[in-house]
Amino acid sequence: MTDLSKTGAALGEPVSGAAPSAFLEVRDLKVHFPTDDGLVKSVDGLSFQLEKGKTLGIVGESGSGKSVTSLGIMGLHTAGQYGKRKAQISGEIWLNGTELLTADPDHVRKLRGREMAMIFQDPLSALHPYYTIGQQIVEAYRIHHDVDKKTARRRAVEMLDRVGIPQPDKRVDNYPHEFSGGMRQRAMIAMSLVNNPELLIADEPTTALDVTVQAQILDLIRDLQKEFGSAVIVITHDLGVVAELADDILVMYGGRCVERGPADKVFYEPRHPYTWGLLGSMPRLDREQQERLIPVKGSPPSLINVPSGCAFNPRCPYADIPKDDVTRTVRPELAEVGSRHWAACHLSTEQRERIWTEEIAPKL
């Protein structure tokens, strides 16, 4: 990556090795899992930056590498993986000036929970069923703060109150199964924010919740972000969630980023056929009811045998437009399509603009 005219730097991607200016910067992250059937390339070259106070939405279907990316940042692919064949991770993850992949694992462990925290998809299974909510929050606090149990408990009650749990001084002694789904997720959020982390990763925070509760949780995350000024990564397959929260959107397909840019750009001027597919398959109230949703045909790619060329080509309705079968032989790299807006597609920018405005946008 030395030829700056051709590589990432020209596209706004910094040179590897040097500490970045961004709060969180992921460079060419690869997470591969050796299995009996072959190497699963869950994440295969992902780069992005995130500043404090900003929210990045990572969008993609199941198996696109969203969660693997977040667990990779947290260092949870290598912590406590007993006897399994270890995940192969390469690239760089810079958090606040520290490179996490080459750092001492115990140092990364100390960052977990304090500098970076995570909210999981299903709060019922993510909370230990045998310990009270209070015990679990107190534990999270006392790992990183040398305080007695009383102080930690006061802190837990305070956090529960902050995330909107009524009667926090009573509910703190409840077990997770005594909470409703939404309350559990609030408690989970309280637990992850108890140490004021600067990076919060929310992995599908609303997927397991009632629709009525989803909006409350999203509002809560947004309010807390304003209050704590942390950087937030929201991982979801629900475009509605990122529309609500995200400043930037990163669309993943087959372990790679296919489009990245400011949220309104990705929503209103998307430049990748897969993003079009995602938008087309999203139900909207302002659309005529008789019209059908436009699904993305086919199924997600195998991460062991990722299609050659553009990973999306077997499902892409426009794969035959570029000449010389280039979509099936050459993997497209991210290219700038607008200000701070990148997409990886073999179609020319003009072709994509035309298809979007003429064929896709009117149907949405």
Added chain:
Amino acid sequence: MLTYLIRRLFAAAVMLVVIITVVFCIFFLVPKWAGVDIASSFVGKQADPAAVEGVRQKLGLGDPIYVQVWEFFKGIFVGRTYAGGGDTIHCAAPCFGYSFRSEQAIWPVLTDRFPVTLGLALGAAVLWLILGVSAGVLSALKRGSLWDRGAMVVALAGVSLPIYFTGMLSLAIFVFGLHWFSGTYVPFTDNPGKWFTGMILPWVTLAFLYAAMYARITRATMMEILGEDYIRTARAKGLREPVVIRKHAMRSTMTPILTMLGMDLGALIGGAILTESTFNLPGLGREVLLAIRNQDLPVIVGVTLITSLAVLFANLVVDILYAVIDPRVRLT
């Protein structure tokens, strides 16, 4: 909690009455249908008819079955007097029957044999819990390693080899070969030190079998638990891995092990027949084996009742412990 306990104790009592009735019927009614005269089998083959008739009167074998069951129950609480055939035998409460083979009441025999079996079962349980659980946890944490494979091969051997093989082998080596142990049972009350050394071989032999089972269960459970989301959460908090294992994974792993322990202990207290006969321990298991050989029905009934009592009690303890460990289990 208290109401739950009272309800469970009451249920256990009802269960016990049912068990006693069923056991009594099986042992005293079925022979009758099969055409075997219990009275004559009690007296012996060359008995004269008068003696047989005496025993029949004493035991009330001529009475209808419900009268017999009632007499049996009454005996447990107020004692019983066997009269007829010239002599009178008194069996003090709690009377669980009277053996006409050994000419003695059952209850003192049971209370005499019970501590031996209890000591054997509890000692072995401590041993197999320590061995089995730690081997299982280590295997789960080092899965696929040489240690894991080795431990699981030993565990498979432990499950497959019967007590009378491992027991005999250890007797041959350590008692008759190396003369490390005497091979005779000394009651705890006589000499605790000698009791302990005498029990080492039986404990180890019995624990080997169970430790093997527990190691396999622990390994499987632990591996499953380690894949749970809340373990990932614990790591995401920044907990040290040993704490994740000890505080978060172990607690969940204990529940199925506890269930097994309750049932196994209950069954063992009812008589570790193979171990006791191999090592010549005067416990309930050896007693019931002798009783079966001698067709000493009252003893068999007595031991069967003790076994069911032990299983009932062990299950009650397990249920209570379960609620202590798992808050989702509500004792109401």
